[in-house]
Amino acid sequence: MKQMNWKELPHAGTILKAGNANEYKTGSWRSLKPRWIEENCIQCLFCWIYCPDSAVMVKDEKMTGFDYDHCKGCGVCAMECPGKKGSKAIVMEEEGK
Amino acid sequence: MSTTQEKPMTLKSLSHKQDLLSGGHRMCSGCGAPTIVRQVLLAIDEPVVIANATGCLEVSTCLFPYTAWRVPWMHSAFENAAATASGIETMYRSLRKQGKLKKEMKFIAFGGDGGTYDIGFQALSGAMERGHQLLYICYDNGAYMNTGIQRSSATPFGADTTTQPAGSKIQGKTQRRKDLTRIMAAHNVAYAAQASPHNWKDLMTKVKKALATNGPAYMGIVAPCNRGWRTQTNDSILLSRLAVDTCYWPLYEVEGGKWTINYDPKDKKKPVTEWLKPQGRFKHLFAPGNEGLLERFQKYVDQDWESLKKLQEMSKS
Ligand SMILES: Cc1ncc(C[n+]2csc(CCOP(=O)(O)OP(=O)(O)O)c2C)c(N)n1
Ligand code: SF4
Ligand code: SF4
Ligand code: SF4
Ligand SMILES: [Mg+2]
Numbered sequence: 458m459k460q461m462n463w464k465e466l467p468h469a470g471t472i473l474k475a476g477n478a479n480e481y482k483t484g485s486w487r488s489l490k491p492r493w494i495e496e497n498c499i500q501c502l503f504c505w506i507y508c509p510d511s512a513v514m515v516k517d518e519k520m521t522g523f524d525y526d527h528c529k530g531c532g533v534c535a536m537e538c539p540g541k542k543g544s545k546a547i548v549m550e551e552e553g554k
Numbered sequence: 555m556s557t558t559q560e561k562p563m564t565l566k567s568l569s570h571k572q573d574l575l576s577g578g579h580r581m582c583s584g585c586g587a588p589t590i591v592r593q594v595l596l597a598i599d600e601p602v603v604i605a606n607a608t609g610c611l612e613v614s615t616c617l618f619p620y621t622a623w624r625v626p627w628m629h630s631a632f633e634n635a636a637a638t639a640s641g642i643e644t645m646y647r648s649l650r651k652q653g654k655l656k657k658e659m660k661f662i663a664f665g666g667d668g669g670t671y672d673i674g675f676q677a678l679s680g681a682m683e684r685g686h687q688l689l690y691i692c693y694d695n696g697a698y699m700n701t702g703i704q705r706s707s708a709t710p711f712g713a714d715t716t717t718q719p720a721g722s723k724i725q726g727k728t729q730r731r732k733d734l735t736r737i738m739a740a741h742n743v744a745y746a747a748q749a750s751p752h753n754w755k756d757l758m759t760k761v762k763k764a765l766a767t768n769g770p771a772y773m774g775i776v777a778p779c780n781r782g783w784r785t786q787t788n789d790s791i792l793l794s795r796l797a798v799d800t801c802y803w804p805l806y807e808v809e810g811g812k813w814t815i816n817y818d819p820k821d822k823k824k825p826v827t828e829w830l831k832p833q834g835r836f837k838h839l840f841a842p843g844n845e846g847l848l849e850r851f852q853k854y855v856d857q858d859w860e861s862l863k864k865l866q867e868m869s870k871s
Contacts, residue, residue, distance in 0.1 A: 461619070470618065478578035478615070478622035486583055502565035506754050507791050509588040511577040518566040527577030531584030532788030549788075 479527070483510065487530030489549040493522055497546035504534035504547060563755060568596050572624065579622035580614040584787030586778035586794060587611050587693045589751045591664070594691060595625065597758035598765065602660040603642055604628065607635035607674055609666030610700040610779075611693060630663075633673040636681035639663035639688045647687075660765045661688040667708035668698040671734050682741040682770045689764045689771040692734065695779035703782045707732040710802075711854060712847055713835045715782075720838040725847055730854055735774045739808040744769030747807035750776045752795035756805055756816055767809070776803040784834020796829040801859040806866075813865040826855045 467473060500520060505513040512528035514521045535547040561567065574595035581588050587610060595602070604627045606612040612629060615622040630638040639661050649655040663681075665674050670692035678690055697715050698704040705715040709727050714720040718727045739746040744767040749757040757775065764771035776797050778790040785793060797803035801823055805816040827848060830836040839847050 472616070472619055472621040474621075476574075476576040476622060476624040478617075478620040479576040481578035481580075481620050483578055483580070502569060505569060506565055506593065507589055507751070509581060509583075509585050509592075509790070510579070511573045511575060511588075511592060515569045518569055524577060529583035530787075531790075532786075533584055533589075533790055536788040537791050 482526045483529055484526045487525075487528060487552050489530040489532060490525070490552045491523055491528065491530065491532070491535055491547050492550055493520070494540075494544075494546050494548065497541045497544045499539065499541055499546070501539060503537045503539065507533050507537050509533065563758060565754075568758075571596055574624045575615070576622045576624060578620065580617055581610060582779075582781055582787075584780050584790055585610070586695070586751060586776075586790035588615075589790065590691075590693050590757070590775050590777055591615075593751060593754050593757050594662070594761050597761040598660060600658055600660045600765070601625075602662060603639075603646075605630050605635045605638035605642060605661075605663045607663070607665035607669035608632040608700075609669050609698075610695075611664055611666065613700060632669050634677045635663040635665045635669060635674060636678040636688075636690055639690070640681045640684065640686045643686045643688050661686075662765075663688060663690045665690070665692050666699070667692060667694040667696060668704075668706045670694075671708045671732055672706050678738075678772075679741065682738060682743050682772065684770075686770055687768075689761070689773065691773045691775060693775050693777035695777045695782060696731075697779075697782050699779050699782045708734065711851055712839050714784075714838060715835070725838055725844060726835070733858065735772070735806075738772040738774075739813075741770075741772075742811070743772055743808075745771035745807065745809055746773070747771075748774045748776075748803060748805055750794040750798050750803060750805060752791045752798065753805065753817070760807060763807070763809075782835065784837070785832055789832065793829065793832065796824065796832075800824045800826045800829045800855065802826055802829055802855050804859060804862055806862060811869060813862070813869045815862060815866050818863075823859075826852050 505515050510527050512524040532549045535549050538545050538547040540546045575591050607630050643661045696709045703715050704717045711730050712726045714726045720726040735748050745764045747760045749760050776794050778793045
């Protein structure tokens with residue numbers, strides 16, 4: 458990102474592009490990576506409502522996977538996932554394996 | 555006075571809404587606060603303007619030239635989010651009166667516990683007393699986390715912080731925490747409540763109620779912080795649930811002088827040690843010789859819980 462000088466800065470330091478933090482990728486912070494096991498998923502969407510990084514993707518009321526550009530690998534989703542018959546639908550695995 | 559009587563809130567129906575806090579913010583991995591903010595914003599249907607006191611949430615969601623907010627949002631100093639929100643709300647009322655603005659809008663101030671219980675306390679008290687139509691939300695992680703875990707008046711008894719560390723002289727914080735939700739209720743605000751992100755439905759229902767009410771509203775929300783609580787990155791929801799199940803952080807609301815406990819675990823009330831044990835900031839309390847401190851912690855929780863039940867009972871008639 459190019460540094461702006463004071464003349465180029467918006468008035469009063471405002472940021473006019475709402476939600477542009479999305480362009481900043483926090484996925485590289487991860488040391489653990491969530492993996493979705495679709496056959497164990499009951500589509501409760503707990504993973505979606507509890508994720509601190511808006512990184513659980515949902516389409517047409519269904520969980521569809523993770524946004525790995527932003528997921529920091531905290532594991533909250535895996536912890537809260539009820540899964541099916543005692544088998545989790547999200548497991549945390551070591552990154553880069 | 556509810557303006558938004560809709561179909562029951564489900565995660566499926568909510569999932570059609572846009573997330574108003576984007577990814578790419580710089581809160582720590584597994585932090586409880588952004589989950590709270592996402593739930594709060596998902597609960598609102600009207601246009602909303604936010605004022606945010608300096609603290610982890612403020613500095614980490616808005617690193618120039620990036621912002622994670624998809625709503626108008628204003629940085630405030632550590633001490634004056636409530637004053638900022640009061641000013642914005644007053645300007646809004648004036649513009650409405652002049653006919654320059656037609657839309658109904660909502661106003662929220664977010665502050666950490668340091669920015670709310672301590673340095674922002676007089677700004678908050680003033681805003682509530684003047685009766686601004688705004689909702690003040692304190693995400694309470696129980697210390698000044700952003701500057702390195704200094705104690706606040708919200709820090710629990712016995713917790714290890716960098717300004718009251720557990721060592722040979724003292725065993726963490728020596729004082730009891732301040733009960734700000736009750737202090738807000740004593741301002742006779744239109745609505746005051748406590749919530750927890752594990753119970754998203756309760757939290758979001760409260761946000762809707764708070765914004766629909768006629769007058770100032772306050773919400774305290776327990777916000778696990780794995781850095782300051784010395785826990786894992788994956789347990790923010792687990793620990794917020796335990797805070798409620800042990801009655802350390804009861805879910806309740808005060809509406810027009812009426813106190814309602816929203817969740818009473820009854821005979822399932824867990825000993826507070828179940829909430830303390832996983833947290834490194836309380837590790838020393840489990841050392842031999844500190845049994846008395848654990849007992850004291852439990853006694854404080856029980857006293858507050860019993861008096862809350864009495865307030866509910868007394869305000870019934
Ligand atoms: C007047 C003033 N004093 C001190 C600071 C430094 N400061 C920034 S954030 C912060 C602590 C915030 O604590 P809290 O409100 O609990 O929010 P948290 O970081 O825990 O989320 C402090 C002391 C400041 N910004 N302004
Ligand atoms: S690991 Fe954490 S950041 Fe990644 S999707 Fe799960 S809850 Fe979200
Ligand atoms: S929490 Fe687990 S079961 Fe529920 S939607 Fe997410 S992956 Fe599926
Ligand atoms: S220090 Fe605590 S409150 Fe601050 S961003 Fe990290 S986990 Fe969240
Ligand atoms: Mg704090």
